[in-house]
Amino acid sequence: MKRAADSAIAPARRPKWGCPRGESDSSTRVDVDDVQTPCYVAYHAVVLRNAEQMLARAKRFGCRLRPHMKTHKTLEGGVIATGGTCRGITVSTLAEAEFFANGGFDDICYAVPITADKLPRAALLVERLEAFHVTVDHSSAVDALLERPPSAEKAWSVFLMVDCGYGRDGVDPEDPATVDLARRLAADPSKARLAGLYTHGGHSYDQEGSDVVSQVRRVAAAEARAVAGLAGRLREVGLEVPTVGVGSTPTCSNPPDALPDVNEMHPGNYIYYDTMQQCLGSCTEEDIAVRVLTRVIGAYPKKNLLLVDMGWTACSKQGQAMNYGRLEGHPELKVVDLKQEAGLVSSSDGKPLDFAKYPLGTILRLEPFHSCAHTKQHDRIHVLAEDRTSVVATWKICHGW
Amino acid sequence: MKRAADSAIAPARRPKWGCPRGESDSSTRVDVDDVQTPCYVAYHAVVLRNAEQMLARAKRFGCRLRPHMKTHKTLEGGVIATGGTCRGITVSTLAEAEFFANGGFDDICYAVPITADKLPRAALLVERLEAFHVTVDHSSAVDALLERPPSAEKAWSVFLMVDCGYGRDGVDPEDPATVDLARRLAADPSKARLAGLYTHGGHSYDQEGSDVVSQVRRVAAAEARAVAGLAGRLREVGLEVPTVGVGSTPTCSNPPDALPDVNEMHPGNYIYYDTMQQCLGSCTEEDIAVRVLTRVIGAYPKKNLLLVDMGWTACSKQGQAMNYGRLEGHPELKVVDLKQEAGLVSSSDGKPLDFAKYPLGTILRLEPFHSCAHTKQHDRIHVLAEDRTSVVATWKICHGW
The missing domain is CATH 3.20.20.10 (Alanine racemase)
Structure with missing residues (x-):
């Protein structure tokens, strides 16, 4: 027998402080190339698509979606994941519960x-x-x-x-x-x-x-x-x-x-997905909604290595066997090690890198191995428009317990 | 030829806002058993001893110590590590540089x-x-x-x-x-x-x-x-x-x-040390100055597992092969896995646990595998007195880049 979940769920009401839409104003758009690195960014359109697909799937199965917030830990992500109702969510800490309660x-x-x-x-x-x-x-x-x-x-x-x-x-x-x-x-x-x-x-x-x-x-x-x-x-x-x-x-x-x-x-993870989920068949590369942005800060031809300003503090050290994720648009590169505040990048095939292609300052984008772990490493996430360049909002990430 | 480093180093002066001594007042001492878990704590006496030993060693070698702040990322730890001069430190991010500059x-x-x-x-x-x-x-x-x-x-x-x-x-x-x-x-x-x-x-x-x-x-x-x-x-x-x-x-x-x-x-790491450093012969167990405190929140005799409220968010996932560290005073226990907000603990020797010894709420203390990584996971660290129970201060940890 199919039972309605409604009796366990409070009716949706207008959140006290409205549904948050991000801290930034669209009139102050900045180019992502100007932000400091390392930083964490989300492709807004992909986040929306992932959220809508899961909402639609739950509906198709006659289920209510109670999205887990632990992957993004942002009010704005919660608004999107609940389809704007701000009702019916799952959290992994009491700090998250209080953060979302404070957010309406x-x-x-x-x-x-x-x-x-x-x-x-x-x-x-x-x-x-x-x-x-x-x-x-x-x-x-x-x-x-x-x-x-x-x-x-x-x-x-x-x-x-x-x-x-x-x-x-x-x-x-x-x-x-x-x-x-x-x-x-x-x-x-x-x-x-x-x-x-x-x-x-x-x-x-x-x-x-x-x-x-x-x-x-x-x-x-x-x-x-x-x-x-x-x-x-x-x-x-x-x-x-x-x-x-x-x-x-x-x-x-x-x-x-x-x-x-x-x-x-x-x-919960579906709102961002990651390379681990891709391996599990949960998504395609196009569905991975977040990146860590990092700049090349060193080049060592004798060692065939680039240094980037992304260490495990910006990524976590999960996914070592899978190169910590994938550098978007650079199949010729892989992350080979992460230190505290720097990462080492080499060629995927072991051949000498063409160092002229990666001058100091070059920005690389890492598709994360495990987006939940990346979120934990950052205090905020910059949200990018369809062009994947303009920062249209910056969402605060909840921390602590 | 031995060269003095002094020419590269500004003379010590009184920091603008004085040497910080922690947020808490000693009149409001709290017992560590009352703090929420998971949390990060330091044994004050061990921190002081580690710092003094390294200052003395550097002096013995005719070297100036320029301690790295990346392991603790606290103003108070910086005061201790510099022997109170607040002069001559190493940092791993510009955010740390600004944090310590703001702190005098x-x-x-x-x-x-x-x-x-x-x-x-x-x-x-x-x-x-x-x-x-x-x-x-x-x-x-x-x-x-x-x-x-x-x-x-x-x-x-x-x-x-x-x-x-x-x-x-x-x-x-x-x-x-x-x-x-x-x-x-x-x-x-x-x-x-x-x-x-x-x-x-x-x-x-x-x-x-x-x-x-x-x-x-x-x-x-x-x-x-x-x-x-x-x-x-x-x-x-x-x-x-x-x-x-x-x-x-x-x-x-x-x-x-x-x-x-x-x-x-x-x-830098020496101020806290960890089980990795112990393996490298850098310190003994007695020198490990920090712990993650966690409570038992589940018990599963059929699986021979305890659940604790410490996941990789409180520890990082580094040190899997070394059980993520060591549970102080419990050689019979080991951490076998860390999920996002929970960890699994089992017996070290594979024998059935005596579950009566670990009722829900029991506090366990993890000596970290890599203290730098643990620091990154927390916003503050509670500092414990000689009794290793009274919280005498809470130090703010610097974050971001």
Whole structure:
């Protein structure tokens, strides 16, 4: 049976401070060649297209999209990802929850298992928002929630985190103890109610090879089966399970043919994508929406190396085996190492570089290996117009915990 | 011949806003168990001891210490590392240079090869400080400096970056073209003058095995020979070479028996150290001054895993092969994986964990694999008293470029 997720979701309303549209004014356009490097940029049109495609896909599957904010961590990205509603988002830290709440967002799900030490901040979010959801997967966390309701008027809205095979967090959906845990959680609606089930098919990232898309689709089917099956068992014992949610960018980019018993999707990376997602068959190179811009600051013909002003501080050091990403428009180049504030670039084929092509100051654009990790390294992202040169806005990135 | 570095260095003066001592007041001491996790903490006494030891070592070698700020990026760490003078530091970004200049520091060396696009900001630093030094290793960067002196009154103060075998940036000290480059740089003192030679024996990090300390010492000797030899050749052609500097934490922690032709050392990591440095023989576990604090937020006996609220956002993902560091006081535990906002901890020996020992909320302390990388992930660091529990100060970490 297809269940509507609406009961778990507050109605959209006009955000208090309006939907933010970026700090910069379009009358002060600057050329990206004039910005300091290293810096982080997004191709606006690609961000919009990625967001629209996922919104449309969720709709096609009869699901609500609750986009994860952890990849971009910007108010503006949140507006785009929610299709302008600013309602129904997923976050990975309480700092993100507060950042988006301050920016006028509502119906926010904190998708990391919560523990007693974080309840005071969570309670404040419950109080100020129409809907703030927490997740749990452990009986002592349920105890903590029941011992400390957010206020006399409001109960906790709780997602049960389900392990669908990823092997990270989450309850075992097949374990009878999971049904007992859910019953105990929902026993006193004045203290807590079950918002639904939340799972992340993160093992989709472990797939590889020429058949990767079929493998990802199999993970996607298993992800949906895990939560749908548990939802059925919980309903059999009389529990309400308003939301049944799945989500990882690979499984949501290559979903099964149908998701009959699921009503929410919560991917995040898709708004930017990256070369890792391209390898997983989630996207094409054209869908990768962000770049790190860097300038050539050294040239060493004897070592066949260029030095760039992009170290792991601007990229993270993830993706070493995949050259940390790809230098856009330069298949002849690859990043071979990243130091703290400088990177080394050499030829892809080991042949001598034509150094005259890359004078000091030349700007290169790295398509990131893992855009979530790149976002963490920057305080802001410059947004580029269709020409991929004019900076039309600069979005502030949320940090901390 | 031993040359004094003093001519390149401005005399110490009282910093404009005094030496900062941390944001917190000692009357508002808080227990570290009450701070939110994940967070980054430093053991104050260990920081002081590490700093004092390196200051004493530099003095013993007749060298001035120009500590690198990139590991801690805090004003307070800079005060400690300079022995309170706030004079003579090394930075890795212009943002750091401005941050320390704003904090009352002077005689700052920006130790990444500079290019034309960064000269306007560098010129402002030359103007406001008694001494701001840039580094170059390429003829077209020298052209850019000579074409654009910082002001009518002041010339550029320039370190020549020397490759002593690390293979990253720097001129080849044996190449006759290097002497020509230095002569051209120093030809017109109204535009630029040679501050000295700067090298980083970063290949010390590639050493391993039971004989690692001897190998590091050999790198240290080669590092010193490279710059001392070039300094000699430059002086033979009549150039002044006020400063001859070496520096990496491994080579400065295990220096050769003497450094007769070197007068400056510029290591940075030593102020915090980390498990990587311990492997390199630079320090013992007792010298590692920083930790990431994290709480247990999940427990999964079937998977023999604990979940902690420390992901790669709080640690970086460096050091995977070395379990991202070491959990202090828990040799029975190791970090097996880091996701964005959560980490997985299992038993070191593969045996079943005693889960009763680690209830949800238990605080674990990670000795970092690479403290420079951890610093980048945090906006502040809590400083703990001798009891390693009371937060006596919170230092702001500089970010950006």
